Amino acid sequence: MTNTAKFRAVDSSCKQIIPVGKMYKEEAVLSEHLADPSNEQLQQRFREIRLHQIGLEMQNEELRLVRAKLESSRMRLMDLYDNAPVGYVTESEAGIIFEANATAANMLNVTKKSLFDSPLSYFILPEDQDTYHLHRKQLFDTHAPQVIEVRMLRPGSSPFWARLQATIVCEVRTLPTCRIILSDITACKLAEQRREKQKDQLAQMQKMESIERLAVGVASKFNNMLGIILGNTEMALDHAAPGEPFFYNLQEIGKAVDRSAQLTWQLLSFARMQITATECFDLNKAVEEQLSHLRHLLGKAIDLEWIPGAGLWPVTMDITQIEQILINLGINARDAIKEAGQITIETGNKTLDHEDHALHPNLFPGEYVMLIVRDNGCGIAHDVMNRLFEPFFTTKTIGQSSGIGLAIVHGIVKQNDGFINVISKQGQGTSFEVYLPRLPIINISDERCERAEQSIGAK
Numbered sequence: 001m002t003n004t005a006k007f008r009a010v011d012s013s014c015k016q017i018i019p020v021g022k023m024y025k026e027e028a029v030l031s032e033h034l035a036d037p038s039n040e041q042l043q044q045r046f047r048e049i050r051l052h053q054i055g056l057e058m059q060n061e062e063l064r065l066v067r068a069k070l071e072s073s074r075m076r077l078m079d080l081y082d083n084a085p086v087g088y089v090t091e092s093e094a095g096i097i098f099e100a101n102a103t104a105a106n107m108l109n110v111t112k113k114s115l116f117d118s119p120l121s122y123f124i125l126p127e128d129q130d131t132y133h134l135h136r137k138q139l140f141d142t143h144a145p146q147v148i149e150v151r152m153l154r155p156g157s158s159p160f161w162a163r164l165q166a167t168i169v170c171e172v173r174t175l176p177t178c179r180i181i182l183s184d185i186t187a188c189k190l191a192e193q194r195r196e197k198q199k200d201q202l203a204q205m206q207k208m209e210s211i212e213r214l215a216v217g218v219a220s221k222f223n224n225m226l227g228i229i230l231g232n233t234e235m236a237l238d239h240a241a242p243g244e245p246f247f248y249n250l251q252e253i254g255k256a257v258d259r260s261a262q263l264t265w266q267l268l269s270f271a272r273m274q275i276t277a278t279e280c281f282d283l284n285k286a287v288e289e290q291l292s293h294l295r296h297l298l299g300k301a302i303d304l305e306w307i308p309g310a311g312l313w314p315v316t317m318d319i320t321q322i323e324q325i326l327i328n329l330g331i332n333a334r335d336a337i338k339e340a341g342q343i344t345i346e347t348g349n350k351t352l353d354h355e356d357h358a359l360h361p362n363l364f365p366g367e368y369v370m371l372i373v374r375d376n377g378c379g380i381a382h383d384v385m386n387r388l389f390e391p392f393f394t395t396k397t398i399g400q401s402s403g404i405g406l407a408i409v410h411g412i413v414k415q416n417d418g419f420i421n422v423i424s425k426q427g428q429g430t431s432f433e434v435y436l437p438r439l440p441i442i443n444i445s446d447e448r449c450e451r452a453e454q455s456i457g458a459k
Helices: 020-033 040-082 102-107 126-142 186-238 245-270 283-288 291-298 319-336 354-359 405-415 447-458
Strands: 008-010 017-019 087-091 097-100 146-152 160-169 177-184 279-281 302-307 315-317 341-352 366-375 419-425 429-437
Touching (some): 126 160, 160 186, 186 245, 283 341, 319 366, 405 419
Parallel strands (some): 302 341
Antiparallel strands (some): 008 017, 087 097, 279 315, 341 366, 366 429
């Protein structure tokens, strides 16, 4: 026990500090007196001091153990604080950070040390600064907990959505401080946006189904009336000579009936009610047969690029419908280009999975042949996107468009169990992606389908 004199012992009440060195001096003095064996009182005193010394040493050991446990608990608490799943930031009333955990630093993509003495507003997106400062004002005015969602910046990375849960702490003899729980809610925000998009797409699908039913009813009744007009016109023409004044008027009535009948057919095409003759064919070959006509239709100012996909799967539908899809999408793309521009037609095989369906509810898992018509025009506004396939809806001036072209494309694709996906950015162009179901080869009994498959394989 040579080093015992270096420590200080605490008595049983833990209130009075007794120097251990002094105790050893008393022991030395007593040892001299104890040379006389008759001094029993001193021997008794010596034994009491020794027992007291042992008790103090035991108390010292207990205190060291308690201190070690407290230090261990503090270290565990710091680990939990630093590695918590959310960020913790403490800032002054002026908004300066003076304490933060490692999670907050990682979330902001900076070192923990660099956070100190920095304002938290430095990491708030400029567009959300007003929201943040209003939140701080309400927090210190009311001393009630506040929660806001803002976009935050982090060096070397894109902004992220964060939820700030702030409370006021008023400690004795210190100024009020603000403690903030920082949570990254980017994934929740993206999921919420996807749900909203899916909700809008579902509402649009239901709306289009209602319009289709209305179109069928109007077209059917309109067609019956046209039949009566046309029948009476033909009977009148049979009794009129070519030179009579009203003969020309009857002919004009007949022409108007023909144009109206064409409109009725377009409405039925939109509503998927017209009769078609389906056949199996190679989509690349069908598109190539329409390229010269498309180039003439689009004009010299438009550069038409054709990118055929290799090993294309066969599809089955009325081949004349491909011409209608290409013409209507081509005209729409041409009108979106102000002067000179480029339109690209591309084909390819595409397998959609459940993730694609989650992003675009109108696309269902399966194997499809994809036809893309892409332009570098003005793009489509968001409010227009929701009404894109409605019949007679157009953003063009009166006389430039009937507003039925895209509705026909929508009806044709739906009739053939396909889907349309539109990708557009204003000022950057638009892509119409038409997905047509792949024809299962094992179910092909038609010789034309077998020949189409053989020709595709040969290529």
